[in-house]
Amino acid sequence: MADGKVAVALTVNGERREALVEPRLLLSDFIRHVLRLTGTHVGCEHGVCGACTVLVDGAACRSCLLFAVQANGAEIVTVEGLAGPDGALAPLQQAFRDCHALQCGYCTPGFLISAHAFLRDTPDAAERSDAEIRSALSGNLCRCTGYQAIVKAVRQAAPAYREAGLEERR
Amino acid sequence: MTHVGSPLPRLEDARLLAGRGRFTDDVHPDGLLEAHVLRSPHGHARIARIDAAAARALPGVVAVFTFDDLVGVERQMPMILPDRRILHPKTQLLLAAEVVRYVGEPVAFVVAETRYLAEDAAELIEVAYEPLPAASALADAASPGGRPVHADVPDNVAGADEIGFGDAAAALAASPRRLRRRFDLARGHAQPLEPRATVARFDADTDLLTVWDTTQGPIPARAALAAMLGLGIDQVRVIAGDIGGGFGPKMVLYPEEVLVAHAAMRLGRPVKWVEDRMESFVATASEREQIHEVEVGFDEEGRLLGLVDHFWYETGAYIPYGLNTPFVTTMHLLGLYRVPALAVSFQAVFTNRMFVCPYRGAGRPYSAFVIERIMDLIARELGLEPAEVRRRNLIPPEAMPYRYPLTYWDGGPVEFDSGDYPGMLEEALARVGYREIRAAQAAARGEGRYVGVAAAAYCEITGIGPYEGTRVRVQPGGRITVATGVGSQGQGHHTTLAQIVADELGVAPERIEVTVGDTAQFDWGIGSFASRGAVTAGNAARIAARKVARQAREWASEMLEVDAGDLELAEGSVRLKGVPEVGVPLEEIARRADPARGRIGRDPETFRPGLEADGFFNPAQGTMGAGFHACAVEVDPSTGTVAILKYVVVHDCGTVINPLIVEGQVVGGAALGIGGAFYERVAYDEEAQLLTSTYMDYLIPTASEVPAIDVVHFESRSPHNPLGVKGVGEAGTLPVAPALVGAIEDALAPFGATFMTMPLAGPDAVRAAIRAACAARGEEGCRASGPV
Numbered sequence: 001m002a003d004g005k006v007a008v009a010l011t012v013n014g015e016r017r018e019a020l021v022e023p024r025l026l027l028s029d030f031i032r033h034v035l036r037l038t039g040t041h042v043g044c045e046h047g048v049c050g051a052c053t054v055l056v057d058g059a060a061c062r063s064c065l066l067f068a069v070q071a072n073g074a075e076i077v078t079v080e081g082l083a084g085p086d087g088a089l090a091p092l093q094q095a096f097r098d099c100h101a102l103q104c105g106y107c108t109p110g111f112l113i114s115a116h117a118f119l120r121d122t123p124d125a126a127e128r129s130d131a132e133i134r135s136a137l138s139g140n141l142c143r144c145t146g147y148q149a150i151v152k153a154v155r156q157a158a159p160a161y162r163e164a165g166l167e168e169r170r
Numbered sequence: 171m172t173h174v175g176s177p178l179p180r181l182e183d184a185r186l187l188a189g190r191g192r193f194t195d196d197v198h199p200d201g202l203l204e205a206h207v208l209r210s211p212h213g214h215a216r217i218a219r220i221d222a223a224a225a226r227a228l229p230g231v232v233a234v235f236t237f238d239d240l241v242g243v244e245r246q247m248p249m250i251l252p253d254r255r256i257l258h259p260k261t262q263l264l265l266a267a268e269v270v271r272y273v274g275e276p277v278a279f280v281v282a283e284t285r286y287l288a289e290d291a292a293e294l295i296e297v298a299y300e301p302l303p304a305a306s307a308l309a310d311a312a313s314p315g316g317r318p319v320h321a322d323v324p325d326n327v328a329g330a331d332e333i334g335f336g337d338a339a340a341a342l343a344a345s346p347r348r349l350r351r352r353f354d355l356a357r358g359h360a361q362p363l364e365p366r367a368t369v370a371r372f373d374a375d376t377d378l379l380t381v382w383d384t385t386q387g388p389i390p391a392r393a394a395l396a397a398m399l400g401l402g403i404d405q406v407r408v409i410a411g412d413i414g415g416g417f418g419p420k421m422v423l424y425p426e427e428v429l430v431a432h433a434a435m436r437l438g439r440p441v442k443w444v445e446d447r448m449e450s451f452v453a454t455a456s457e458r459e460q461i462h463e464v465e466v467g468f469d470e471e472g473r474l475l476g477l478v479d480h481f482w483y484e485t486g487a488y489i490p491y492g493l494n495t496p497f498v499t500t501m502h503l504l505g506l507y508r509v510p511a512l513a514v515s516f517q518a519v520f521t522n523r524m525f526v527c528p529y530r531g532a533g534r535p536y537s538a539f540v541i542e543r544i545m546d547l548i549a550r551e552l553g554l555e556p557a558e559v560r561r562r563n564l565i566p567p568e569a570m571p572y573r574y575p576l577t578y579w580d581g582g583p584v585e586f587d588s589g590d591y592p593g594m595l596e597e598a599l600a601r602v603g604y605r606e607i608r609a610a611q612a613a614a615r616g617e618g619r620y621v622g623v624a625a626a627a628y629c630e631i632t633g634i635g636p637y638e639g640t641r642v643r644v645q646p647g648g649r650i651t652v653a654t655g656v657g658s659q660g661q662g663h664h665t666t667l668a669q670i671v672a673d674e675l676g677v678a679p680e681r682i683e684v685t686v687g688d689t690a691q692f693d694w695g696i697g698s699f700a701s702r703g704a705v706t707a708g709n710a711a712r713i714a715a716r717k718v719a720r721q722a723r724e725w726a727s728e729m730l731e732v733d734a735g736d737l738e739l740a741e742g743s744v745r746l747k748g749v750p751e752v753g754v755p756l757e758e759i760a761r762r763a764d765p766a767r768g769r770i771g772r773d774p775e776t777f778r779p780g781l782e783a784d785g786f787f788n789p790a791q792g793t794m795g796a797g798f799h800a801c802a803v804e805v806d807p808s809t810g811t812v813a814i815l816k817y818v819v820v821h822d823c824g825t826v827i828n829p830l831i832v833e834g835q836v837v838g839g840a841a842l843g844i845g846g847a848f849y850e851r852v853a854y855d856e857e858a859q860l861l862t863s864t865y866m867d868y869l870i871p872t873a874s875e876v877p878a879i880d881v882v883h884f885e886s887r888s889p890h891n892p893l894g895v896k897g898v899g900e901a902g903t904l905p906v907a908p909a910l911v912g913a914i915e916d917a918l919a920p921f922g923a924t925f926m927t928m929p930l931a932g933p934d935a936v937r938a939a940i941r942a943a944c945a946a947r948g949e950e951g952c953r954a955s956g957p958v
Contacts, residue, residue: 044864045447049363078189089188102660103661104414104660133873139872143362143363143838149834
């Protein structure tokens with residue numbers, strides 16, 4: 001502890017990061033302003049809009065509802081961690097582009113992380129109903145698209161996740 | 171190949187998807203300070219005293235500004251849209267001095283090393299308020315004896331106007347049938363997901379101020395900032411990079427933008443302010459409230475003979491954005507229908523609430539609600555099909571161009587320039603299954619299922635002037651750049667402008683870099699609002715690109731020693747028609763057009779070096795976008811819940827530049843409309859305290875509330891611009907509420923429930939309407955009557 005600050009060490013997008021932070025620093029602010037990973041966005045700071053969604057130890061979480069110190073030791077994935085190592089868009093990101101599933105792009109990182117977690121955990125997502133896909137996305141607000149294209153994009157990306165899942169189990 | 175018309179995936183998407191967008195809060199200059207605004211907790215109060223000593227003493231706090239600390243800056247916010255009809259052009263002060271007039275009005279501006287510290291410090295500022303009676307509700311503020319918001323405006327009337335043609339009173343008196351209704355239309359809020367934000371950096375070595383700003387109008391913002399800060403416009407650069415949604419409120423200039431820039435200049439360090447969500451509810455302009463009292467005359471066939479409307483329009487505590495919105499309401503009040511006489515008047519009324527501004531639709535969702543409800547009421551009165559009443563009143567294609575003797579706010583006429591409105595209505599009815607639903611309705615009711623169907627029309631004067639401009643340049647290295655002052659808040663300008671320019675220059679759109687919203691790249695224009703980007707900037711881009719193409723042909727004709735008329739632009743070169751191997755790449759021409767030495771030999775009157783041109787488009791009048799929404803719903807009368815079974819949009823935006831983007835605009839607009847129709851209502855209590863300041867109180871529809879939306883493009887080219895486009899940005903939002911309400915009423919016809927308010931505000935309102943209808947008939951329970 002120095003100036004009441006606390007040391008945190010965590011992995012973000014596969015990279016080890018350490019910092020001294022105030023206990024009250026939100027994880028969202030830590031990611032954006034300390035780590036300068038500005039792909040994660042802050043929309044409401046009260047846990048409704050989902051723009052700040054990141055993976056914390058694999059689970060899609062709202063980073064505005066966590067303190068950075070709570071993520072000590074955790075493995076975090078942000079939108080910057082979704083693309084391939086060569087920077088190529090992941091199938092989900094490509095599907096968002098193909099389907100025009102983003103307009104202003106502000107809510108998009110949160111949607112990508114939520115959809116990523118859903119598709120990873122739902123191998124048969126392509127066979128699920130629109131209502132189920134919509135329900136899986138209902139923790140994220142979008143003010144531009146009307147959601148239709150996002151639902152379409154998630155459906156389009158589903159086979160790639162299934163194949164990746166099969167690959168992993170082999 | 172033509173790129174205009176093709177569903178090209180957007181060129182701006184890759185960086186946004188990779189988390190590499192550059193939104194205002196992503197900008198983080200070295201030495202950055204962060205600010206927080208202390209706001210009024212009262213709707214109306216006198217400030218007796220402000221003591222900021224403890225806040226200033228807090229370590230990490232760099233400055234606390236109150237009104238008295240503002241030196242070297244204009245302290246009165248400007249009128250953005252002055253207007254002769256405004257009786258009292260009230261704007262707020264940069265920071266409140268003696269009186270606060272709405273909850274959220276800025277009182278002090280704290281600058282500290284971090285936002286956390288700035289918020290800590292704000293808590294230490296002591297402000298002694300003496301509460302004053304607050305004018306909260308529009309109806310109360312407008313009535314005699316209402317509480318005045320401004321001491322020198324005892325009746326709260328900020329401005330007024332009367333518009334019309336024909337003798338509407340006589341037309342009503344002579345009408346076989348008449349009908350009178352009041353419509354109460356509540357406040358809504360645009361709520362773009364990105365909060366407002368401003369970052370400013372002043373460079374004392376060059377006297378240049380750079381402002382990153384979440385604005386829809388970077389060029390007007392630059393002018394206003396320069397004027398208030400005492401700088402030349404050449405000393406201010408405003409960058410509106412990626413903007414996370416706008417929908418209207420980011421067109422307004424707010425005190426925070428000026429405060430951030432002023433603080434950066436005073437303190438010699440960059441300053442950032444980012445709004446939090448509660449601040450966006452209290453201190454970002456929301457949408458108007460309106461109360462209409464309408465009377466119409468019609469004949470036994472349901473044809474409208476005259477319409478008289480008086481409405482009250484709530485402007486909030488100040489009126490910086492003028493009377494734009496109520497005026498737009500008046501101009502669209504007749505929808506797509508032929509009406510011989512109109513008399514409409516309105517009063518804009520001050521209340522102790524946040525001031526208002528146009529929000530996607532800008533008064534048209536309300537005009538559409540009024541006229542489309544009137545259509546349904548006439549149908550009910552005469553026992554006709556609502557669709558048939560619309561059919562009988564629609565402006566037919568053979569009457570085009572059809573003009574009302576009205577002058578729009580751009581100075582142009584109110585003209586229905588092209589299109590097939592009856593054809594669109596039939597398409598919408600067919601797609602939604604109107605006849606089938608009607609045929610099955612009685613049987614469904616027999617099974618206790620209440621299904622309804624309706625269609626509603628909208629019109630929108632789009633693409634108005636005064637002008638926008640675009641600069642197209644082929645660089646010597648081969649890069650092709652397009653710059654415009656019309657910023658993007660997600661509408662896809664980077665792609666649509668590239669498509670337009672690509673067609674003219676014969677290159678792939680992917681080769682074209684579009685920059686929007688940076689005054690250092692292009693600094694003529696007004697901004698993104700009123701569904702005008704594609705019409706104004708799109709046509710300006712076409713003009714500029716055609717000039718560049720002509721330059722390229724002229725240079726190539728010299729280089730290839732052939733007639734310019736025999737040359738075409740294709741595949742990145744200017745080449746001989748029919749002999750593609752004889753040609754010269756554009757970048758080579760760009761180098762030739764900007765030689766380091768030698769003789770050019772062109773007419774000095776017209777010569778311009780390089781392959782570069784500016785294009786400006788100043789439309790003589792707007793273009794009329796139009797369409798229909800049709801929907802089928804099922805209502806559960808016992809719970810009041812509404813399920814949207816089908817939703818169809820048939821629309822005409824003229825030439826479709828990119829069907830993916832147009833469909834995205836329409837569907838997204840409809841989703842906003844569904845929020846406005848059902849869920850979203852800005853509520854204040856009687857002391858003007860805001861009750862809806864979180865996403866738990868103000869309900870924005872999620873993916874589960876928005877249905878699938880079927881979009882049909884009816885393309886009829888506008889005759890008023892070379893691309894033939896009509897604006898579409900707001901179209902999707904306009905008739906959602908009347909379409910849904912019409913369908914709900916249709917479903918509940920056996921109960922006779924009616925809805926004259928917007929939004930419905932959820933199932934409880936549906937239940938209340940059923941109960942009211944039953945009570946009006948003197949029935950105890952709420953059993954259905956009529957053809958069950």
